[in-house]
């Protein structure tokens with residue numbers, strides 16, 4: 001089955017509207033899609049309506065920003081009730097710090113002579129409640145500060161660089177509590193992209209497992225090919241279900257298009273067996 005269980009729309013930091021994401025997924029041969037905007041689920045109604053119109057199977061999704069020690073980890077929720085009040089309130093709380101963070105990021109960049117970045121980034125923002133580093137990065141590329149998004153991140157938007165601001169996201173406990181409370185499954189997103197030391201990863205997997213976390217993205221457009229072998233081993237060792245995802249943000253920007261991620265190793269149990 002061509003399942004793609006992690007991608008973004010203009011409701012967070014993607015380039016396409018929810019309905020356009022669904023149409024592109026359908027055109028690319030996706031058979032089961034989850035839209036997983038950052039900390040925000042207001043695109044799901046539009047996406048689902050378009051999926052019904054196309055005849056494409058759709059599951060509700062979200063990508064929750066989580067603080068784990070001094071690092072950020074992303075947890076995808078799948079197949080939850082999108083009207084669940086605790087989930088909605090939790091996500092609202094996670095989003096609420098983003099405006100102040102964005103102001104501080106802009107101040108940090110102004111301090112090295114790059115002015116007006118918040119205003120510039122805002123032209124790329126599709127949802128005023130969700131300003132992301134990706135919007136900053138697009139504007140910084142536009143004005144020629146760096147040649148592409150990965151370069152902007154490396155030099156301006158990661159810890160120790162002028163546009164980086166420390167931020168407290170959700171706790172792992174809260175994120176899994178909201179997802180499970182709404183009847184969903186929890187998935188560790190792109191484990192190969194977390195900046196945790198390799199020796200620190202088992203603590204995350206053990207805690208996630210102890211909290212009832214179900215799955216891990218073995219294949220993600222946001223991690224390298226060899227990472228899939230490593231996280232397949234993790235899935236086997238911890239008994240996690242396996243997910244497959246493009247983490248698509250937009251044409252011309254994302255390395256992997258909707259539905260075009262590698263397939264899962266055949267011995268793993270796909271998370272979608274629990275979703276359809």
Ligand code: AMP
Nearest residue numbers: 013038065131132133134149150153249
């Ligand atoms: P934020 O949630 O505001 O911290 O923004 C995180 C988003 O920035 C991610 O979801 C990606 O869309 C984007 N991002 C993070 N790191 C990189 C990178 N190295 N290259 C390109 N985009 C990145």
Ligand code: MN
Nearest residue numbers: 008013134249
């Ligand atoms: Mn993103």
Ligand code: MN
Nearest residue numbers: 063074189190
């Ligand atoms: Mn992510």
Ligand code: MN
Nearest residue numbers: 006008063247
């Ligand atoms: Mn993502």
